[in-house]
Amino acid sequence: MGAEEIQMIEGRALPMRGEDMDTDRIMPARFLKSITFEGLEQHVFEDDRLEAKRSGHVHPFDEPTYQGASILLAGRNFGTGSSREHAPQGLRRWGIRAVIAESFAEIFFGNSLMIGLACVTAPARDVEALMALVDRDPKATLRIDLKARTCQAPGLTIAISIPDHVRDMLMTGAWDTTGLLLDRYEEVNAVSARLPYLGGFSSSPR
Amino acid sequence: MGNTLLQKVWDLHTVRMLPTGQTQLFIGLHLIHEVTTPQAFDALRQRGWKVARPDRTFATVDHIVPTRQRQRPFLDVMAEDMIASLEHNSRDFGIPLYDIGDERQGIVHVIGPELGLTQPGMTIACGDSHTSTHGAFGAVAFGIGTSQVRDVLASQCMAIEPLKVRRIRVTGQLPRGVYAKDVILTIIQRLGVGGGNGYAYEYAGDTIERMSMDERMTICNMSIEGGARVGYVNPDETTFTYMEGRPFVPQGEAFERAKAWWRSMASDADAVYDDEVVIRAEELTPVVTWGVNPGQSIGVKERVPANTANQQVSDALTYMGLTPGQPIAGMKVDVAFIGSCTNGRLSDLREAARIVRGHHVAKGVKALVVPGSAGVQKAAEREGLDAAFREAGFEWRDAGCSMCLGMNPDKLEGNQVCAASSNRNFKGRQGSPTGRTLLMSPAMVAAAAITGRVTDVRELVEDVPAGVR
Numbered sequence: 101m102g103a104e105e106i107q108m109i110e111g112r113a114l115p116m117r118g119e120d121m122d123t124d125r126i127m128p129a130r131f132l133k134s135i136t137f138e139g140l141e142q143h144v145f146e147d148d149r150l151e152a153k154r155s156g157h158v159h160p161f162d163e164p165t166y167q168g169a170s171i172l173l174a175g176r177n178f179g180t181g182s183s184r185e186h187a188p189q190g191l192r193r194w195g196i197r198a199v200i201a202e203s204f205a206e207i208f209f210g211n212s213l214m215i216g217l218a219c220v221t222a223p224a225r226d227v228e229a230l231m232a233l234v235d236r237d238p239k240a241t242l243r244i245d246l247k248a249r250t251c252q253a254p255g256l257t258i259a260i261s262i263p264d265h266v267r268d269m270l271m272t273g274a275w276d277t278t279g280l281l282l283d284r285y286e287e288v289n290a291v292s293a294r295l296p297y298l299g300g301f302s303s304s305p306r
Numbered sequence: 307m308g309n310t311l312l313q314k315v316w317d318l319h320t321v322r323m324l325p326t327g328q329t330q331l332f333i334g335l336h337l338i339h340e341v342t343t344p345q346a347f348d349a350l351r352q353r354g355w356k357v358a359r360p361d362r363t364f365a366t367v368d369h370i371v372p373t374r375q376r377q378r379p380f381l382d383v384m385a386e387d388m389i390a391s392l393e394h395n396s397r398d399f400g401i402p403l404y405d406i407g408d409e410r411q412g413i414v415h416v417i418g419p420e421l422g423l424t425q426p427g428m429t430i431a432c433g434d435s436h437t438s439t440h441g442a443f444g445a446v447a448f449g450i451g452t453s454q455v456r457d458v459l460a461s462q463c464m465a466i467e468p469l470k471v472r473r474i475r476v477t478g479q480l481p482r483g484v485y486a487k488d489v490i491l492t493i494i495q496r497l498g499v500g501g502g503n504g505y506a507y508e509y510a511g512d513t514i515e516r517m518s519m520d521e522r523m524t525i526c527n528m529s530i531e532g533g534a535r536v537g538y539v540n541p542d543e544t545t546f547t548y549m550e551g552r553p554f555v556p557q558g559e560a561f562e563r564a565k566a567w568w569r570s571m572a573s574d575a576d577a578v579y580d581d582e583v584v585i586r587a588e589e590l591t592p593v594v595t596w597g598v599n600p601g602q603s604i605g606v607k608e609r610v611p612a613n614t615a616n617q618q619v620s621d622a623l624t625y626m627g628l629t630p631g632q633p634i635a636g637m638k639v640d641v642a643f644i645g646s647c648t649n650g651r652l653s654d655l656r657e658a659a660r661i662v663r664g665h666h667v668a669k670g671v672k673a674l675v676v677p678g679s680a681g682v683q684k685a686a687e688r689e690g691l692d693a694a695f696r697e698a699g700f701e702w703r704d705a706g707c708s709m710c711l712g713m714n715p716d717k718l719e720g721n722q723v724c725a726a727s728s729n730r731n732f733k734g735r736q737g738s739p740t741g742r743t744l745l746m747s748p749a750m751v752a753a754a755a756i757t758g759r760v761t762d763v764r765e766l767v768e769d770v771p772a773g774v775r
Contacts, residue, residue, distance in 0.1 A: 119618050120499055120599050124732040128739070129712045133370060133384040135344035135391045147739035177500035180533065180599070181732060182711075183435035184342070185451035206503050206535050207435055210466075211451035263467075265327025274326050276453075278353075281330055281461035287321050288358075288463060291332045295318065297425055298334070298362075301556045301564040 104216055105273040109198040109244040111170030113253075114160050115231035121174060122181035123208060127190045129182075140186055141193035161194070165238035173231050174201035176224070179208025188212040198244050200251060200260060202227055213266055216275050220244065222251070226258040246271055308574025310471045311427075311540055312506045315446045315571060319429045321463060328465040334428040335362055335445075336458050337414045338401070340392040341369045341713065342433030346456035347395040358462040360400040364423060365392060367405060368413045369713045373676050373703035376406055385714065399459075412679020412705045415439040415647040419523065420681050422552030425564075426541035427571035431458050436647045436729065438529040441538030442522035443545055444571060446506070448535060469536060470504055470580035475511035478587035483764040485657075486521035487649060487727070487747035489513070491593040491603050493585060494532040499601040502534025505580070508573060509539050513587045519548040520653040527648045528729050531600040540572035594634050594760055595731045595745040597622035602731075606750070606762045609633050625733060626742050627721065635760050637744070641724040642673040642755035643736075644700075644748050646710040649727035650678030654748040655686050658727075659694040661752035661767050667699030668758030674701040674716070676708040700755065712737025725754035 131143040145161050152159035160166055172191065178201040179187060188211050191199070198218040212219045222230075233253050234240055243252045244260065246267050251258050269275045292298055309317075321330040336359070343365075350357070357363060370385040380386040389406070396403035404410040410417060415436050418424040426444035430437060435449035450464065457464050476489060494501075507529050514522065522539045529537025539545075546565050549555045556564050591605035602622055604610065612631035614620040623630055628637070644650070644658050655675065667673045675695045677683035683705050686692060692702040709716040710728035717737025718724055724736055724743050731743035744760065749770065753763040764770050 118621075120601075122599065122730075122732045124711075124730065124735050128734055130737070132341055133382075133388060133713060135387055136348070137345055147734045150739060177503070177533065180499055181435065181530075181730060183433060183449040183451050185453060188451075203500060203503065205500065205533060207449055207451065207530075211453065214451065214453035265467075269326045277324070277326070277328075277465040278349075278355075278457050278460050280324050280326065281457055281463045281465060282355075284322070285461075288330075288332060288461065291319060291321050292359075292462075295332070295334060296567050297428060297564070301560040301567065303563075 103273040103276040106216055106218055106270040107246055109171060109218060110241060111197070112166070112168060112239065113171040113173050113230065113234045113242045114166040114169035115173045115234050116160050117175060117231065119176040120180050121178050123179055123184050123187035124181055126179065126187040127184060132184055132186050137186065137189040137193070140190035144190045144194050168195065170195055170197045171242050171244065172196045172199045173227055173234065174199055175227070176202040178204050180205040183207045183211070185211045185215070188215055188217050192217045200227060200230065200244070213269065213275055214277070216270065218244065218246065218270055220260040220262045222258055222260050229256060230258065307578055308576040310508060310573045310577045310579065311444055311538060311571055312446055312469065312471050312508070312536070315427055315429060316468065324465055326465060328467055330463050331429060331466050332463055333431045333458050335423055335430045336462070337418055337430065337432040338363060338365045338455065339369060339414050339434065340367050340388045342452050343395065343455055344388065344391045345452050346459055347399070349456045350459055355460045357399040357401060357459050362462060363401045363459070365396050365401050365403040366411055366414055366417055367392060369707045369711065371406060371706040372715050373706050373708050376704060378406070382715070409680050409684065412681060413647045413650060413707055415527065416650060416678035416682060419443065419519070420552070420679055422549055422555035425549070425555070426545060426568035431464060435530045436527050438535065438537045439523050439527040439647055441526040441529065441536060442519060444538055444541035444568065446536055446538065449530060469506045471508055472502070472505045472581040472583060473508045473510055473579045474583045474585065476509065476513040476585045476587055477511040478513060480513060480587045480590060483592050483749065483770040484590045485747040485749060486517060486524040488590055488593045489585070490525045490528040491595070491600065491745065492590055494528065494601045495603045497532055497583065499531060499599050500533040502529065502532040505534050506536035506538065507532070507534040508579070509537060514539055515542065518653060519544060520651045523651065524648055528600065531729060541568045592747065592750055592763060594750065596626060596628060596634050598625055598731055598733050600729065600731060600745060603745070604634055606635055606760065635762060637760040638723065639725045639744065639754050639758060639760065640671060640722040641718060642667070642671060642751050643709040643724055643726045643728065644674070644751050645676030645678060645708050646728035647678060648729040649748045650676060650682065652682050652685050654727065655682070655691050656689070658748040658752040659691045661749050661763060662698040662700070662756060663694055665698055665756040667755045671755055671758050673699060673755040674703055674709070676703045677705050679705045709736055711735060725751045725760065727751045
């Protein structure tokens with residue numbers, strides 16, 4: 101394993117309002133046309149950012165005060181849609197190390213865990229309170245304590261949720277699973293030996 | 307107390323509980339394509355690992371391939387790089403590849419079933435969220451990201467959390483002009499795009515039981531649009547009839563043994579579910595999406611929401627250029643797209659061709675039909691469907707993902723409106739950051755192509771069939 105042990109994530113936050121934020125928006129498909137993940141940080145929310153610019157707004161990812169933020173605050177069902185790992189890869193490479201959202205789409209959540217991007221949830225009102233705090237004070241430092249399951253901000257501490265095993269995987273650096281899956285491979289062979297379809301159903305089913 | 311198919315397949319494929327608290331699950335079939343694998347193969351090389359089961363791994367190209375002018379090298383240098391990378395990786399690691407020009411090439415979720423690779427009782431993984439499609443056969447099929455592709459390549463296993471099961475029973479006769487696509491769009495609209503998080507969806511009930519395999523695939527395909535990573539239908543005689551004689555399906559006595567085992571993997575009559583939902587087929591109508599996620603849909607006779615106090619609704623209406631409360635029927639379309647892993651199979655093309663016969667694509671509408679696989683293309687051409695579409699003014703293309711996602715030359719331009727038989731209407735999904743997508747059944751896309759507007763197919767064609775064919 102030997103992956104980074106992630107127990108505490110401390111940094112400034114970036115509020116990204118909106119529900120059902122899909123991975124096509126986080127990382128438009130044209131940027132998947134590459135054989136590496138390098139440079140994806142440049143294209144996070146690219147189309148939304150261009151659209152904001154065109155209509156005279158500043159997208160949170162272009163907001164100067166949010167540059168260098170490491171905690172993303174998001175709404176319900178964040179990361180819905182396509183299974184593209186390019187979405188969490190882009191966020192991670194941009195500098196995001198944790199996402200606090202009301203809820204996550206399942207594949208996005210799993211993909212994020214695989215690359216050590218911590219996804220934690222909190223009730224909508226608490227996420228909104230954090231967003232409001234960051235709106236008022238973009239320089240505020242937030243601290244996610246995975247062990248205590250809290251997020252502390254100046255004058256505000258909220259409880260966060262994260263499944264036990266996901267928390268443990270992050271805290272012990274066990275989030276890179278390939279090594280684990282290759283351990284005790286004789287047990288894998290025992291499973292494949294009992295699957296009739298792998299033998300072309302050449303003998304009677306069990 | 308009986309078990310669900312999910313539980314049976316899960317138990318049979320469980321290697322062990324990992325110290326992380328996850329289940330190590332053996333994957334019976336790994337399907338790969340050009341977009342989500344290059345980084346996974348790189349990781350294998352860096353760590354000096356081999357592919358554990360090249361005999362259970364199959365590759366094809368679909369996302370980035372052009373659907374015409376397929377000479378190599380591709381005009382798009384980056385696309386050429388990606389396909390060359392998959393060719394190189396498949397060769398190096400001994401994985402069969404159904405490449406451009408191979409009669410088995412096609413969208414990964416179309417060729418798996420077509421070749422008989424997809425079978426009941428299997429676990430299947432693929433670096434694409436629409437892997438849920440394969441559940442139509444009673445397989446448990448997961449869409450995964452690239453790091454998990456790396457895991458499956460290296461170990462033929464994945465680390466995963468257990469799922470709950472929600473049974474969705476669809477009962478009764480579907481009305482005229484209402485298809486499998488309308489059923490799944492309705493399910494997503496009712497349960498929400500995040501409603502299936504943490505669940506596998508088991509589709510059951512007499513309506514589903516009467517459906518063909520193509521229709522069941524359409525339903526399972528879009529499970530993920532409702533947040534359910536896995537969707538499945540219990541295997542039955544329809545499943546076995548579809549499978550018999552396909553290249554990777556056992557033959558003769560082995561087929562009989564296989565059927566007995568496949569039947570045994572179906573959910574027991576007394577299985578217990580974590581949740582249950584009933585959908586009455588009689589109540590359904592042809593559905594069109596009006597917004598920017600697949601849950602934002604209405605019946606073709608209905609009006610788009612008028613409630614602009616809801617920010618999400620109001621943003622979606624603005625993006626789509628719709629006036630709150632306006633009828634969706636009559637909305638002008640610029641492009642009509644029939645194809646994709648949702649609705650690019652032979653029966654989809656047959657139905658669309660039946661609608662367009664004797665009609666012509668409206669002036670100013672660009673209409674294309676993209677078969678889901680080279681196999682579908684060949685079968686359709688044998689029936690003369692290509693000629694029927696061409697005569698009606700459609701373009702007839704070669705197999706690939708095409709205009710479902712903006713990764714190949716087939717893209718929307720500017721803020722064009724596209725009537726699409728695909729699965730996602732996200733902002734920018736079809737390759738133009740301001741492009742607009744209306745999801746609907748292939749028959750409804752055909753009708754929109756002909757009139758140039760969102761049209762109730764039942765009004766265009768008198769003999770639209772009643773319910774499941």
